[in-house]
Amino acid sequence: MTANSARSPILSASELMAELAGGRPPVLLDVRWQLGGPDLRSAYEAGHLPGAVYVDLDRELAGPVRPDGRGGRHPLPDPEEFGAVMRRAGVCADVPVVAYDGGLGWGAARAWWLLRWTGHPDVRVLDGGLAAWTEAGGAVSAEAVSAAEGDFKPTPGAAGLLDADAAAALARQGILLDARAGERYRGEVEPIDPVAGHIPGAVSAPTTENLGPDGRFLAPQALRARFTALGVTDRAPVGVYCGSGVSGAQEVLALEVAGFPSALYAGSWSDWSSDPQRPVATGADPR
Known part of the structure; x- marks a missing residue:
């Protein structure tokens, strides 16, 4: 059990605003996704939380689909490849992570669960996603984000x-x-x-x-x-x-x-x- 295990795995937009203004701001992951549709990178590029990095659920939070269907439509990604994706997004082992999506929590929860499963000690989901952020007066940005390389190394098995x-x-x-x-x-x-x-x-x-x-x-x-x-x-x-x-x-x-x-x-x-x-x-x- 980690030091943060008693804390809620979700946080409100106002709580996130306070943390981003603090001395230890979290890494932000934009995981907007829709079932059966195109990726939402274009929506991300049109406006996202300042500093957030887009993560493609189908390509980066899932492995290749097998011809026989075993493993399902979103097989677990190879842990090392997942770790490389997270490092490119700026994820570090000792820095909090907050994931958000378009509102249902599906995409953000997929990133949350994978990071927990691979051993990250402090990852949460923005409750209500992007809509909650903008309703609370949060700014959005269309600027490209270049994250500093993170150091997260996955260790699968930390979650059920x-x-x-x-x-x-x-x-x-x-x-x-x-x-x-x-x-x-x-x-x-x-x-x-x-x-x-x-x-x-x-x-x-x-x-x-x-x-x-x-x-x-x-x-x-x-x-x-x-x-x-x-x-x-x-x-x-x-x-x-x-x-x-x-x-x-x-x-x-x-x-x-x-x-x-x-x-x-x-x-x-x-x-x-x-x-x-x-x-x-x-x-x-x-x-």
């Missing part, structure tokens, strides 16, 4: 990671949350992956319900009540999966805000459904 077998076991022996939309969980639609449905025993827990109408995370007590109602307790292990390990990272973040540690099945449904031998459940019932 599940493979398919571990996720299946957790669905039987603990709590496995499915972070996708309810209709995908139930198998009514499947716009992306080859098979519709969910991992048998998993509980539907869409990420949209982690946020309030303002796009910010619910208060810790409200998140804790939400997850408790879904069966999460302090006594049983908790895991999360989604479509490809992106929105699921936001659910891991929400659980952390609520005080529940959890592990991520990074390959998620896109990895699970790539193997025709793996069982699939449909409908609202977890089983």
Whole structure:
């Protein structure tokens, strides 16, 4: 447990403004991303938090997709290659990092989770993303950013990671949350992956319900009540999966805000459904 482990993994725009004006400002990562769309570098270039470096989720926070689909649509990046990306972005082992995105928290949480998994001791997400920043009066800049080379060296294993077998076991022996939309969980639609449905025993827990109408995370007590109602307790292990390990990272973040540690099945449904031998459940019932 690090010295910062008791601190919330999210911070408000006003808190970030204060830290940027202080003596130990955090490194800023812009991780705006949209599912199935082009990268948002052009949006970053049009306006970003001053000093923020753009990180391309599909190319820099994921590894190459395998022809057989194993590992999912966003496989974990090679740790050394991920470390090189973070160093180019100015990430250092002893300097705080704050990631932000367009508002849902998916892209920022992916960077947050990867940095935690590879051992960075102080990384957080801007609650509400860019919209919260501008609503609070924060400036944006279109200036190009050239970050000084960082020194971060990844050491994978610092955060919980599940493979398919571990996720299946957790669905039987603990709590496995499915972070996708309810209709995908139930198998009514499947716009992306080859098979519709969910991992048998998993509980539907869409990420949209982690946020309030303002796009910010619910208060810790409200998140804790939400997850408790879904069966999460302090006594049983908790895991999360989604479509490809992106929105699921936001659910891991929400659980952390609520005080529940959890592990991520990074390959998620896109990895699970790539193997025709793996069982699939449909409908609202977890089983």
